[in-house]
Amino acid sequence: xxxxxxxIEQFGQGPxxxxxxxxxxxxxxxxxxxxxxxxxYADRKIWAAMQMRRGPNVVGPFGLLQTxxxxxxxxxxxTIIPTGASTGVFLMAPxxxxxxxxxxxxxxxxxxxxxxxxxxxxxLYIFAVSSMGVYGIIMSGWAxxxxxxxxxxxxxxxxxxxxEVSMGxxxxxxxxxxxxxxxxxxxxxxxxxxLGILNGNVFNPLLFPMAIMFFITVLAExxxxxxxxxxxxxxxxxxxxxEYSSMSFALFFLGxxxxxxxxxxxxxxxxxxxxxxxxxxxPLYIIPGFVWFLAKMAFMFFAFAWVKATVPxxxxxxxxxxxxxxxxxLSLFWVVVVSGWLMFTGHFATAPGVL
Amino acid sequence: xxxxAFYLFAFLLLTSGLMVITARNPVxxxxxxxxxxxxxxxxxxxxxxxxxxxxxxxxxxxxxAVLFLFVVMMLDIDFKxxxxxxxxxxxLGLAVSGIILAEILLxxxxxxxxxxxxxxxxxxxxxxxxxxxxxxxxQLYTRYFFVFSMxxxxxxxxxxxxxxxxxxxxxxxxxxxxxxxxxxxxxxxxGVGKAGLGQGVEL
Numbered sequence: 001x002x003x004x005x006x007x008i009e010q011f012g013q014g015p016x017x018x019x020x021x022x023x024x025x026x027x028x029x030x031x032x033x034x035x036x037x038x039x040x041y042a043d044r045k046i047w048a049a050m051q052m053r054r055g056p057n058v059v060g061p062f063g064l065l066q067t068x069x070x071x072x073x074x075x076x077x078x079t080i081i082p083t084g085a086s087t088g089v090f091l092m093a094p095x096x097x098x099x100x101x102x103x104x105x106x107x108x109x110x111x112x113x114x115x116x117x118x119x120x121x122x123x124l125y126i127f128a129v130s131s132m133g134v135y136g137i138i139m140s141g142w143a144x145x146x147x148x149x150x151x152x153x154x155x156x157x158x159x160x161x162x163x164e165v166s167m168g169x170x171x172x173x174x175x176x177x178x179x180x181x182x183x184x185x186x187x188x189x190x191x192x193x194x195l196g197i198l199n200g201n202v203f204n205p206l207l208f209p210m211a212i213m214f215f216i217t218v219l220a221e222x223x224x225x226x227x228x229x230x231x232x233x234x235x236x237x238x239x240x241x242x243e244y245s246s247m248s249f250a251l252f253f254l255g256x257x258x259x260x261x262x263x264x265x266x267x268x269x270x271x272x273x274x275x276x277x278x279x280x281x282x283p284l285y286i287i288p289g290f291v292w293f294l295a296k297m298a299f300m301f302f303a304f305a306w307v308k309a310t311v312p313x314x315x316x317x318x319x320x321x322x323x324x325x326x327x328x329x330l331s332l333f334w335v336v337v338v339s340g341w342l343m344f345t346g347h348f349a350t351a352p353g354v355l
Numbered sequence: 356x357x358x359x360a361f362y363l364f365a366f367l368l369l370t371s372g373l374m375v376i377t378a379r380n381p382v383x384x385x386x387x388x389x390x391x392x393x394x395x396x397x398x399x400x401x402x403x404x405x406x407x408x409x410x411x412x413x414x415x416x417x418x419x420a421v422l423f424l425f426v427v428m429m430l431d432i433d434f435k436x437x438x439x440x441x442x443x444x445x446x447l448g449l450a451v452s453g454i455i456l457a458e459i460l461l462x463x464x465x466x467x468x469x470x471x472x473x474x475x476x477x478x479x480x481x482x483x484x485x486x487x488x489x490x491x492x493x494q495l496y497t498r499y500f501f502v503f504s505m506x507x508x509x510x511x512x513x514x515x516x517x518x519x520x521x522x523x524x525x526x527x528x529x530x531x532x533x534x535x536x537x538x539x540x541x542x543x544x545x546g547v548g549k550a551g552l553g554q555g556v557e558l
Contacts, residue, residue, distance in 0.1 A: 127409070127413055128416070131416070132412065135389070135421075138421065139386070321533070
């Protein structure tokens with residue numbers, strides 16, 4: 001009996017379905033929140049290690065509880081709403097950021113069949129939700145009634161819209177290769193797709209450039225260094241977050257890291273073979289897919305932290321140049337290459353709806 | 356359940372549509388407009404058109420409305436002055452919307468094409484074993500290819516027009532040319548000069 005089936009039997013059709021999904025949502029959201037706390041810790045530790053410091057090491061064993069202490073401190077602080085702020089929009093902005101960062105996890109397959117909503121437009125859903133993420137930032141920037149926050153909001157709006165364009169083309173290449181928008185299908189299409197032994201689009205010379213571009217685009221989408229101009233602390237104090245305190249700031253912070261974690265999960269799903277082991281070799285399948293997935297996520301997060309620790313921030317015109325003059329033509333050209341190659345090798349011959 | 360969802364989305368859609376034109380603050384208007392787009396996407400999902408719903412969110416909410424919001428935030432419009440003439444134009448607006456409403460009602464209720472006019476029959480829904488997305492693709496790029504490419508050309512013309520109208524060359528602007536910077540070598544830029552006593556170096 002399925003999990004949902006058990007609930008429906010116990011509580012009837014409607015309430016059972018509702019309770020089952022509520023339980024599943026909590027089963028995703030709670031680990032994500034714990035993951036965010038650990039990710040913040042890991043980020044600081046990796047960053048410290050690269051600068052030959054110790055990083056957080058006081059609160060709890062190895063400083064593991066540092067994030068929780070920080071959260072508790074934020075929780076105790078006073079929520080300040082600036083005079084002249086547009087109160088409704090000001091309070092809604094962090095909520096939007098936080099909710100969108102959690103909502104997007106609904107379609108992520110953690111293992112074969114282990115997914116809350118197996119949408120057949122899963123990839124578009126992710127794209128839609130992540131493109132809405134800009135509203136939290138732009139609304140907070142405007143509603144704060146502060147010049148720093150406003151500049152941060154404008155920067156981020158321009159930046160995220162610019163990089164979404166090339167991100168869209170990269171996703172097009174992946175979905176053409178998988179012939180599906182469903183994330184589970186995309187993962188399964190990577191099974192042994194390179195020389196019959198390697199699992200993962202990243203090993204495929206056709207999609208390798210897309211994987212590299214996607215990683216950089218994702219850094220820009222999540223406002224991570226070297227693209228953290230919306231919150232550039234040296235120029236804008238903290239950008240759009242400058243007027244926020246207490247839990248409203250904490251929601252931004254949690255949302256931002258939940259987004260980063262999600263992108264760390266999305267890159268493996270699209271390019272590293274998701275829950276599949278890197279080699280299509282029977283003994284490797286003994287390790288559960290979930291473990292592979294988490295390991296790949298951790299690897300991607302390390303790469304994120306690595307970039308943050310080593311690369312200096314871009315200048316704004318350079319950021320725009322990279323987005324519009326380098327990534328957009330390159331990804332568009334590569335979509336043509338990928339679709340041409342797939343067309344001439346007969347990849348689409350079996351697709352439904354082909355004349 | 357579906358009926359409840361429909362009335363919820365439809366109510367929110369109409370309310371936010373109303374708020375778009377009544378909100379005092381233009382930025383609030385745009386935010387209500389975004390809520391309206393979002394609820395329209397919800398209606399698409401109820402219809403089983405999940406691909407269109409996602410496209411609506413990606414294109415309108417994620418791109419068009421962001422740029423719109425961007426512009427409205429930067430502009431300093433006196434909306435009081437704009438709204439002053441609203442009552443004067445109310446009859447005209449009502450007339451136009453009445454005509455559009457009447458036309459929609461006529462088309463949806465028993466309109467038939469004239470004799471000899473060939474209109475494609477309405478498509479019932481995706482065939483077996485085909486998702487919504489594949490079905491739209493297979494129709495759009497075969498049956499409606501001409502209309503589709505015409506729409507694309509129109510957009511291209513609009514884009515070129517917008518760029519031509521707004522593009523300007525500013526004089527005295529120093530731009531970074533990254534290729535030139537990367538092509539620089541020490542041999543081309545560095546030199547050791549020897550300054551004689553009481554003389555400068557030629558640069």
